Amino acid sequence: MSLLNPWGLPDDAGYDTFSALHAQALAPWQPALEVIRARHSLPGGPFTRFALGKNAVFGCGEVVVKLVPPIWAGDAAREAAALRAVQGRLPLPTPELLATGRLGRWAYLVTARLPGxxxxxxxxxxxxxxxxxxxxxxxxxxxxxxxxxxxxxxxxxxxxxxxxxxxxxxxxxxxxxxxxxxxxxxxxxxxxxxxxxxxxxxxxxxxxxxxxxxxxxxxxxxxxxxxxxxxxxxxxxxxxxxxxxxxxxxxxxxxxxxxxxxxxxxxxxxxxxxxxxxxxxxxxxxxxxxxxxxxxxxxxxxxxxxxxxxxx
Structure with missing residues (x-):
């Protein structure tokens, strides 16, 4: 059984553990999301879960929070670098990176929500x-x-x-x-x-x-x-x-x-x-x-x- 870190996330989550967690809706993610909200003064209101994406992705007002498990932590660092590099340099808008951080061995990114x-x-x-x-x-x-x-x-x-x-x-x-x-x-x-x-x-x-x-x-x-x-x-x-x-x-x-x-x-x-x-x-x-x-x-x-x- 996976042990949960102080933010309610399993720091030893392998692919199978994360897949089972990914299938769940909002409840198991709420403690981590509230910590991120407080850290970065995100807007109030309920979080909603996006169905798509290999990571766990949530919206709240005009921001998006992506929680990345330890097995893909390197992806979070690359995504942050990519978002900084492409901002304003393509014919289409790309998400503006607002914040990054870690909750134990998990990484997260906060970006501005895009229309469409x-x-x-x-x-x-x-x-x-x-x-x-x-x-x-x-x-x-x-x-x-x-x-x-x-x-x-x-x-x-x-x-x-x-x-x-x-x-x-x-x-x-x-x-x-x-x-x-x-x-x-x-x-x-x-x-x-x-x-x-x-x-x-x-x-x-x-x-x-x-x-x-x-x-x-x-x-x-x-x-x-x-x-x-x-x-x-x-x-x-x-x-x-x-x-x-x-x-x-x-x-x-x-x-x-x-x-x-x-x-x-x-x-x-x-x-x-x-x-x-x-x-x-x-x-x-x-x-x-x-x-x-x-x-x-x-x-x-x-x-x-x-x-x-x-x-x-």
């Missing part, structure tokens, strides 16, 4: 022209993020992560037989013959998809209004930032996916690297991904990448 609702809530109801318009703007925003100079706090151990994912791949991979058999050779080829870490690292948002984009209706048109949640911000290969939008947002909407890829214009080398990273990141989901892409008969990972990150 998640794009994911309205995406399925948009017509194809609306989706393709926003997809192109989303790609331009991604390029804008990657054009910024990443602060040193965003450094990340990519080789270590890829090594761990590679070691786990054989046991975790679920894909059609032809692709499963070709996976190891494909990864080796990308590792040996691709650019790898020879390119200069870029500023990554890490999860620039419809869950983290806010929209408003302006002039009868759904318009991007803000980019939030920088908890996955890193510096690293540009290809990494392609995988979350392609897999998590665009795989069921080919026209939007092509519009997004058309603005980004990834080279064949970029597509191969992004495909290799997607293969490692989503090893147990490939049957569903391929079905959604209409690529269940693909026999090579190059073919998969041409669909997932291409304009054909």
């Amino acid at each position: 609702r998640p794009l994911a809530e309205v995406w399925r109801d948009l017509d194809v022209p609306g989706q393709t318009r926003l997809a192109g703007q989303q790609a331009e925003l991604l390029l804008g993020v990657q054009a910024l100079t990443p602060p040193p706090e965003l450094h990340f151990d990519w080789p270590g992560l890829l090594l761990r994912q590679g070691l786990e791949l054989r046991a975790a991979l679920q894909a059609p037989p032809a692709l499963a058999q070709a996976a190891e050779a494909f990864l080796q080829d990308v590792s040996w013959n691709g650019p790898g870490f020879g390119r200069a690292p870029v500023f990554q948002h890490g999860d620039l998809n419809f869950l983290n984009l806010l929209v408003e209706e302006r002039g009868g048109q759904i318009t991007l209004s803000a980019l939030m949640d920088w908890s996955d911000a890193r510096s690293g290969p540009a290809a990494h930032d392609l995988i979350s939008p392609a897999v998590n947002q665009f795989r069921r909407w080919p026209q939007a996916r092509r519009a997004w890829a058309g603005v980004l214009a990834p080279t064949p080398e970029d597509r191969r690297e992004a495909t290799a990273r997607a293969l490692l990141y989503y090893p147990d989901d490939w049957n569903a991904i391929l079905a959604d892409l209409g690529a269940a008969q693909a026999t090579s990972w190059e073919d998969v990448g041409d669909v997932l990150f291409g304009t054909a």
Whole structure:
């Protein structure tokens, strides 16, 4: 049983403990939230729980409080550095960082609340022209993020992560037989013959998809209004930032996916690297991904990448 710190949070929370706690609503978080309110003179009134996000996120008036468990404490420091670095430097507003702190081994961030609702809530109801318009703007925003100079706090151990994912791949991979058999050779080829870490690292948002984009209706048109949640911000290969939008947002909407890829214009080398990273990141989901892409008969990972990150 986990022991609670003075703020009611389990300082030894591993992934399973945190997942169980994350599923609960407001009550177990209230003592920590009240301490943060008092520390930083936050507004009165009730806190509300946001359903989305891997961390525990709460709103109160015009502020947002994010509680980050010990297993992701490094993410909190990177997110704070990212928010400072991007403030006022992108076409869309980003959350203003108001305060940071710790409650035992837990970290927290306080940011200003941004107007709008998640794009994911309205995406399925948009017509194809609306989706393709926003997809192109989303790609331009991604390029804008990657054009910024990443602060040193965003450094990340990519080789270590890829090594761990590679070691786990054989046991975790679920894909059609032809692709499963070709996976190891494909990864080796990308590792040996691709650019790898020879390119200069870029500023990554890490999860620039419809869950983290806010929209408003302006002039009868759904318009991007803000980019939030920088908890996955890193510096690293540009290809990494392609995988979350392609897999998590665009795989069921080919026209939007092509519009997004058309603005980004990834080279064949970029597509191969992004495909290799997607293969490692989503090893147990490939049957569903391929079905959604209409690529269940693909026999090579190059073919998969041409669909997932291409304009054909």
